[in-house]
Amino acid sequence: MKFLCVDCDRVMEYVERRLPGDGTMAVVYACPACDRETALLTNPMETRLVSGLGIEVGGRTVPPEPLELVRSSLEGFESGSQPAPPAVEDSDTLRPGQVRWSGPASERLLAVPSFVRGMVKRIYGEYAAERGISEITPEIMDRARIDLGLEGM
């Protein structure tokens, strides 16, 4: 799927994705020449179809995880059946300002559809960094959801 600014004959560039939390998705594109913006709005069925392909629109921002589609799609997925993955960053190798993800937080992140997981991870990461939080835990994620109004993430 490509977006073309007809007036400028230029490919429009990806700006951002938004998940209102009702199963729909909004993806904003802008023309690099005239700055005109347009939004792709998908209904819940279309959003699910994209998710079901196991792809990330705009390119992958995190590597694929084992069974990520099953994890994010199966109701009642028994996350306890698998050990929590290792934290996203090893504390020994953290750089200044970098935020660590705990195992349970990483596990929860895996339940986010892959095609928006990178964006969701970045939002939580920025939230933690701005507040001097060194490790993201499920409790921090819950607090961020309230503070930032991230319903559906």
Added chain:
Amino acid sequence: MNGPREGGRPIRTYHEVADPRAESVAEQVADQGRRLRARLASIDRVVAVGSGKGGVGKSATSANVAAALAASGRSVGALDADLDGPSLARMLGARGGLARGVDGIEPAAGVAGVKVVSMDLLAREDSPVRWRGPQGHGSLWQSVIETGALRELISDVAWGHLDVLVLDLPPGTEKLARLIDLVGRPDVVLLVTTPSEAARGVVARSASLLGEAGVERVGLVANMGSWTCPHCGVTEPLFGADGARQLARDADLEVWAEIPFDARVSADTDDGLPIVLGAPDRPAARAFAALAERVARS
């Protein structure tokens, strides 16, 4: 350049517009295919077990063939591709969840060392398999999810080297077509059926599809075609004396096994011990064992 719209300007077509972000989607799909092929490369033989209709003993056949092959010393994996009605893990005595290892998800250990992966090892016990998604449009997106899930259950599992991977498919001719789309031609396909008149059309359709797809080794498994009285030892056909042979002739297939009805088949598999291991001397067990040997040698 596409021709000008009526009263408007020309608009470039999809292939005339370069956009790396859009092309990355195709690359991601290609990468999925590469990971799937890499995993399949360590599997010597893929055996698909299918049936046109449900309730004919397909999963029991899968479980017994897998168990018999493993008991003979072969490295065997069993994947329950019946995502919505999984039962293979229970039949093969595999319990608990699936652990995550270095190379992917580690399969559960079943009887005789069969490596088992099934949805019922991932979902909460006694909860039906349900996919998250919008209500009312399931038929439109569920097949996409199910195909993607099957892809992950093959490519994301650390099967290691396998002599044989047994794929227990859901009932339905179209499921065979979907599997071939995903993994290519299986080395062997077992079509399980009861030798009844009602099964004739379904078996013929499946055979036709497999022929068109170029699958060379297709065996008909005529299940529950006869019954032997435990008291007097007399064997009686349940669907007519020549039901299996007639079915095979009509579908231009070869009968690879005729499995007599035995109540212990279901009882043993329900207990997690396929009859080939639990009661190997019974006629049904011997028939399953002979079928497994034929699968291995074909």
